[in-house]
Amino acid sequence: MFDAQDRPLQIDITPEGTRVTMRLAVERAARYMAGHYPGFPILPGVLLLDSVRQAAGRALDAELRLRRIDSARFARPLLPGDELTLTLLMTARADRQTEVRARGTRSDGRRAADLSVTLEPVAAGVRPPPAGRAPHPAGRGPLLDHSQVRARLRQRPPMLLLDTVQEFTPPDSLVATKAITGGEDCYQDMAEGSGTDAFAYPPALLLESFGQAVSLLWSLAELGPADEIPLMAGIRGLAYAAPALPGDVLEHRVELRHRSGGVGEFTGETRAAGRSILTVGSILVVSRRAAALLPTTPAPHPPEDGR
Structure with a gap:
């Protein structure tokens, strides 16, 4: 997976919420770029979403997961050699969930994405219902x-x-x-x-x-x-x-x-x-x-x- 854990963060407390800024280099040699797409690599948009999750988790010193994607708009592709600046505005809710509005900007100053997501803590000990595989219809x-x-x-x-x-x-x-x-x-x-x-x-x-x-x-x-x-x-x-x-x-x-x-x-x-x-x-x-x-x-x- 795309790892944003070691990138420096700038954290500011504002009246609107906690503002976090993180910069990420888009590297051609990364494994996820080789498969998306061969010959013309583009940073997968889903990894922008995961970068937001990672940045918010580091700012709050908590392990978070995506609960909802309320809206996302991917305006421009991110290519090898780009530097992405992610700016997050985080607002805590009474139910322990965190609402995040984020913008991704390319190194040329143009907007790459606008994201609005809800994150929640990863609760230790929570287990999903037992997994199983539905039988496949015979002969099909x-x-x-x-x-x-x-x-x-x-x-x-x-x-x-x-x-x-x-x-x-x-x-x-x-x-x-x-x-x-x-x-x-x-x-x-x-x-x-x-x-x-x-x-x-x-x-x-x-x-x-x-x-x-x-x-x-x-x-x-x-x-x-x-x-x-x-x-x-x-x-x-x-x-x-x-x-x-x-x-x-x-x-x-x-x-x-x-x-x-x-x-x-x-x-x-x-x-x-x-x-x-x-x-x-x-x-x-x-x-x-x-x-x-x-x-x-x-x-x-x-x-x-x-x-």
Whole structure:
């Protein structure tokens, strides 16, 4: 996972709440960049969300997890060589949850993202309901196996987070799966003796996996040209209902709510063994040509004093 734990923080107490500033370098050599996307790496938007969680946790000296994504807008991509400045405004609530409004700004001064999320403490000893795997109907295989899923998605390990497509109802809905195992890349630095809670699948990766199911629906329904990439541009009303653990099989149910030109709005839910893991009110997707995502030489910015 993207590690923001060692980056310096600036913390200020204001009448509006606690303001936190953190700067992060976007590094081409990082593992998550190699898989998102090969040939034109872009920082995954879900890792911006996780950076907000990490920065807030460090400022409060607490281990936090995402509870809700109230809204998110990804305005511009972050490319290798960029420096991201994250500015958070945190407000504590009586129920121990923390509301965070955050803005990400690129090194050229342009806005990359605006995020509004709710975080909650990781409560020691909390266990999800027993996990199990629903029996697969006899004689029925997936609509798309993993080789076919891989052929349709541009992500590659460790950011390839889907296994199969079980159902597709043209052009409006899709059911895709992701099996969580203890060998996932996100668990590679887990300390020996860690308890069950430590193996909760990272919420940012849950969202990335759901987003890849959205991309598959986009591809199968031919909602855009084959040479364009569907990119997550906005999120509203997303809530994490329960943790998922190794042994769970995530079942992403995605529905197309509306489409106009190269823009689509999707909704859905993720379940595992009959329990709700994630509910998504709205994800906005825009289609962009791959060539348009490659870095260009920026024009020089005039000095702020106009001279």
